[in-house]
Amino acid sequence: MIEIKSLSKQFMNHEDHQLEVLKDISLTVEDGDIYGIIGMSGAGKSTMLRLIGLLDSPTSGEILVDGKNINELTGKDKISYYKSIGTVFQGYNLLMQKTVFDNVMFPLTLSKYDKAEAQAKVNKLLELVGLADKANAYPCTLSGGQRQRVAIARALANDPELLLCDEPTSALDSLTTRSILELLQQINRTMGVTIIIITHEIGVVKTICNKVAVLDQGVLVDNGPVQEVKNHREHEITRELFGGNE
Amino acid sequence: MMGEFFANYGMELLRETGATLFMTLFGTLFGYVLGLPLGIWCYATDEGSLAPNKSVHAVLGWIINITRSIPFIILMLALIPFTRMVVGKAIGSTAALVPLVIGAAPFVARMVESSLSEIDHSLVDCAKSMGATNFQIVSKVLLPETLPSLIRGMSIATITIIGYTAMAGAIGGGGLGDVAIRYGYHRGEFDVMYVTILILIVLVQVIQVIFNIIVRKIDKNKS
Numbered sequence: 001m002i003e004i005k006s007l008s009k010q011f012m013n014h015e016d017h018q019l020e021v022l023k024d025i026s027l028t029v030e031d032g033d034i035y036g037i038i039g040m041s042g043a044g045k046s047t048m049l050r051l052i053g054l055l056d057s058p059t060s061g062e063i064l065v066d067g068k069n070i071n072e073l074t075g076k077d078k079i080s081y082y083k084s085i086g087t088v089f090q091g092y093n094l095l096m097q098k099t100v101f102d103n104v105m106f107p108l109t110l111s112k113y114d115k116a117e118a119q120a121k122v123n124k125l126l127e128l129v130g131l132a133d134k135a136n137a138y139p140c141t142l143s144g145g146q147r148q149r150v151a152i153a154r155a156l157a158n159d160p161e162l163l164l165c166d167e168p169t170s171a172l173d174s175l176t177t178r179s180i181l182e183l184l185q186q187i188n189r190t191m192g193v194t195i196i197i198i199t200h201e202i203g204v205v206k207t208i209c210n211k212v213a214v215l216d217q218g219v220l221v222d223n224g225p226v227q228e229v230k231n232h233r234e235h236e237i238t239r240e241l242f243g244g245n246e
Numbered sequence: 247m248m249g250e251f252f253a254n255y256g257m258e259l260l261r262e263t264g265a266t267l268f269m270t271l272f273g274t275l276f277g278y279v280l281g282l283p284l285g286i287w288c289y290a291t292d293e294g295s296l297a298p299n300k301s302v303h304a305v306l307g308w309i310i311n312i313t314r315s316i317p318f319i320i321l322m323l324a325l326i327p328f329t330r331m332v333v334g335k336a337i338g339s340t341a342a343l344v345p346l347v348i349g350a351a352p353f354v355a356r357m358v359e360s361s362l363s364e365i366d367h368s369l370v371d372c373a374k375s376m377g378a379t380n381f382q383i384v385s386k387v388l389l390p391e392t393l394p395s396l397i398r399g400m401s402i403a404t405i406t407i408i409g410y411t412a413m414a415g416a417i418g419g420g421g422l423g424d425v426a427i428r429y430g431y432h433r434g435e436f437d438v439m440y441v442t443i444l445i446l447i448v449l450v451q452v453i454q455v456i457f458n459i460i461v462r463k464i465d466k467n468k469s
Contacts, residue, residue: 053375082377093372096467097391107376109386138466158376 002029002052002162002194007061009047009218021047023218024061029211031161034188034195036205036226038241039215045198046166048215052196053087053164054078065162083107086155086193090167092147094139100126100150101135107157125153129183145176152183156193163187165197169204181208202241214238255438259425263445265339266421269411273346274404280347281354281403284310286384288355289362296370296380310352318349319413326417342411342419350407357399361392394465401457405450412446422446 009022021044029035039045050056052063054070062069065081073081094103104125108118126132129149139147148168155163165184169177185208187193197204205212205226212229214222214237221235233239284306290296291303316324322345326336329344365388373387389396415423422442430439 050371055371055375079377079379082375085375087372087375089368089372091366091368093366093369095369095387095391097393097465106386110376110378110382140467164375 001031001066002196003064004028004052005062005064007048007051007063008059009044009051009056010059021218022051022058025215025220026061027213027220027223029194029196031194032188032192033211034185034197034209036209036212037196037198037215038200038202038205038212039237040200042217043215044218045200045215049164049166049196049198053085054081079111083111083158084160085162085164086158086160088148088151088155088163088165088168090170092139092144092151094147094150094154096139099136099138100131100142103139103150104153104157107154121157122153125156128156128187129153143176144172145180148172148176148180149183152180152187156187156191161194163193163195165195167198167200170199170201177204178207184208202243214241251437251441255441259422259438259441259445262420262422262425262442263449266408266411266423266446266449269339269342269346269414269419269421270404270408272343273350273407273411274400276343276347277350277354277403277407278400280351282358284351285355285358286362286388289359289388290380290384294367296383310355313348313352314356318345318410319416321345321349322414322417337418339414339420342414342421346407346410346414349410350403353406354399354403357403358396361395361399362388364395365391394461394467397457397461397464401454401461404453404457408446408450408453 004025004027007022007025008020011019011021013019025048037045037048047056051058052070054073057071062071064070070081095106098106101122104122105118108121123132123135126135129152131146131149131153134142134146134150139150142150152168163184168184169180172180181204184195184197188195188208195208197209199205209226211224212222212226213220214229214235216235216237222229222232222238229238230242233242288303288306288310291299291306293300293303313321322342325345325348329341330336332344333341335341369387369391370383373383378386411419411421412423412426415421415425416427418424422445426439426442429435430442
């Protein structure tokens, strides 16, 4: 369970003005959720994901994962937190000089590992994402959808409890988007991985999320089960995102 | 006529080509021994990089810039006392290596830094989010991913160092530069100078072709 409590983040911009990117955000992600965080660009979505992924620290507030404040983690605990989450980026971030196989293997090589065991695991993951036949291919020969599948397989290598997805389908066409979303859903259902997915496309939320948080200029304006948020549409942005009366 | 020319100068040209290759090879090698870590350090201490440290970054930048702003022929002269301290003499190809390495290292460092900077920062974030340490990010992500670019940089560094070795000839370093200056400038035997130029052109071409082949072979990101 992830409890986000009064989370705020400020940046200094180049003219030394304070920029408040996130303002007093509180929400709870239960185990097994597929939680969508939606908003226009500049709403603070990516910052929020970076904070949960411990790539940045908040100005105030806290993030408790299974009761532990992640910003207080140090040394080994911090590394093991990193290993308990997988991250999927919009730009795939694959190692272009390494084969598909070695890309998925990469997270496992960062700590002591058993080679045969790791190889078996990589093969299983490639099977899962449907790229077993591409193990020895290099990323530059793959399509965007295939690259994202490699990235998803890689994110699962350390058996994470939580998968963070930063606009995973924004660079993909609608058909490929659908297949990637189906894959994420399958991972959530069969492996019990909690997923937080950042997006600006309401279609993503409607397709796979059970809960959604709507961000507008750093403020959490709507939050809860997708159906509830959709029915109430308290905030203008929510109405805009979910479209007219359906 | 050709036969006569080579009978007179052949052995010397061959020997001095060897000296040029010796200085280039070891100058590049030690230039990288010094310049590669320096470049990585400079990259890593930059703002927003792996281990930001404004003062270290500034000092490294200063050292690199100061060394690079001294023309190589003057750097060589200025380093004579230091060279004598290190090798025990200031004349000859081995002695020339000292200023060559000191002249090449900051140049190499900048090339390395610029190669590493080609990597998108989100890839570094990605590695960090998998629990990679800074050392692992450098050794397992940055260096392997930029290898083709680093090798391309090395071809530029090597060819620049060939140019430096020619200057080393002017103060007794030996090599093809020495031959060209002695015969062409001091004795007015221009034919010898032109032959050394020809040899240098061929050397540069061969080196560039070899590097191109290596890059083509190792680069897996050919889009």
